[in-house]
Amino acid sequence: xxxxxxxxxxxxxxxxxxxxxxxxxxxxxxxxxxxxxxxxxxxxxxxxxxxxxxxxxxxxxxxxxxxxxxxxxxxxxxxxxxxxxxxxxxxxxxxxxxxxxxxxxxxxxxxxxxxxxxxxxxxxxxxxxxxxxxxxxxxxxxxxxxxxxxxxxxxxxxxxxxxxxxxxxxxxxxxxxxxxxxxxxxxxxxxxxxxxxxxxxxxxxxxxxxxxxxxxxxxxxxxxxxxxxxxxxxxxxxxxxxxxxxxxxxxxxxxxxxxxxxxxxxxxxxxxxxxxxxxxxxxxxxxxxxxxxxxxxxxxxxxxxxxxxxxxxxxxxxxxxxxxxxxxxxxxxxxxxxxxxxxxxxxxxxx
Numbered sequence: 001x002x003x004x005x006x007x008x009x010x011x012x013x014x015x016x017x018x019x020x021x022x023x024x025x026x027x028x029x030x031x032x033x034x035x036x037x038x039x040x041x042x043x044x045x046x047x048x049x050x051x052x053x054x055x056x057x058x059x060x061x062x063x064x065x066x067x068x069x070x071x072x073x074x075x076x077x078x079x080x081x082x083x084x085x086x087x088x089x090x091x092x093x094x095x096x097x098x099x100x101x102x103x104x105x106x107x108x109x110x111x112x113x114x115x116x117x118x119x120x121x122x123x124x125x126x127x128x129x130x131x132x133x134x135x136x137x138x139x140x141x142x143x144x145x146x147x148x149x150x151x152x153x154x155x156x157x158x159x160x161x162x163x164x165x166x167x168x169x170x171x172x173x174x175x176x177x178x179x180x181x182x183x184x185x186x187x188x189x190x191x192x193x194x195x196x197x198x199x200x201x202x203x204x205x206x207x208x209x210x211x212x213x214x215x216x217x218x219x220x221x222x223x224x225x226x227x228x229x230x231x232x233x234x235x236x237x238x239x240x241x242x243x244x245x246x247x248x249x250x251x252x253x254x255x256x257x258x259x260x261x262x263x264x265x266x267x268x269x270x271x272x273x274x275x276x277x278x279x280x281x282x283x284x285x286x287x288x289x290x291x292x293x294x295x296x297x298x299x300x301x302x303x304x305x306x307x308x309x310x311x312x313x314x315x316x317x318x319x320x321x322x323x324x325x326x327x328x329x330x331x332x333x334x335x336x337x338x339x340x341x342x343x344x345x346x347x348x349x350x351x
Contacts, residue, residue: 003028009086012146012221013288019280022120026130029116033134036109041101053093060087064160064332065167065232071156071329072169072228078152082223110141115287119279149223153325155346157339163332166238170328171228172321174218177292182220183305184317189218189227191264191314192252199248199260200229210241222292227321235335242345253318256311264314268306272299 003020077083193216
């Protein structure tokens with residue numbers, strides 16, 4: 001059919017997807033039903049895939065930014081399952097057998113945990129019939145539930161060779177999908193670090209030359225949200241980087257510029273408009289909405305709460321996040337005493 005077929009796994013979901021001509025949509029649903037429900041997991045294929053993933057793990061372990069990401073999750077989530085890397089561990093990958101995969105599918109892939117979505121020029125009623133035919137006889141099962149997250153915070157540092165940079169991931173907890181304040185956290189992250197005119201890029205990169213790469217984002221999930229800053233800097237500039245970024249965050253907890261606020265709101269609107277025009281992104285967002293809310297949110301429900309925010313709302317979001325201890329992870333090349341200085345800086349955070 002000339003279609004693309006792929007799959008991916010995130011912290012909280014796995015997606016199987018096909019993209020091709022709209023006229024083939026019903027056949028795609030049938031095929032995906034077969035893949036999801038009837039995969040046989042031949043032993044020889046498992047072994048080949050096991051080796052591929054182990055090579056990927058080795059590459060991941062040699063990547064200092066990926067290492068910092070994993071350490072960040074560990075400081076954040078502690079023993080919660082969300083602390084585990086999506087790719088898994090060498091030990092687990094080496095041990096997983098065919099029976100484990102079959103058992104996992106039987107346990108997890110039930111009607112209560114599956115969403116079938118189609119976006120494009122299609123007959124909606126025909127799509128529903130095809131989805132019912134392909135997936136309707138699945139065991140109903142029960143919805144997957146995850147224990148609440150108890151935020152930890154802390155500092156994790158790992159010196160690694162093979163790189164000339166220090167890679168940083170640090171951040172603070174913000175409200176989750178079902179909590180008030182989530183929209184202010186998203187705007188705060190956009191205002192602080194999205195685009196070349198944001199304080200993070202303008203001050204830290206353009207004016208001070210402390211980084212080449214830096215960005216800021218707010219990841220809002222069902223179990224909570226993360227305000228995260230990532231950057232790559234030279235080991236000799238690491239201390240100044242942390243000092244200046246924490247200074248900028250404190251400044252925004254004191255006041256938020258009206259022009260910067262308008263820029264951030266417009267950036268979010270543009271980003272969401274672009275996502276809305278991409279069927280694949282729009283479809284996955286809709287599926288995640290159904291998981292989280294039981295329905296697909298309208299465009300207005302996504303945009304209006306952001307538009308309604310005042311400078312005081314966003315200032316308060318900065319102040320609220322800074323009232324919690326930070327999670328900090330640094331990996332790569334480090335100067336002598338860097339670990340002690342970073343721990344001393346962030347030990348002054350509220351506990």
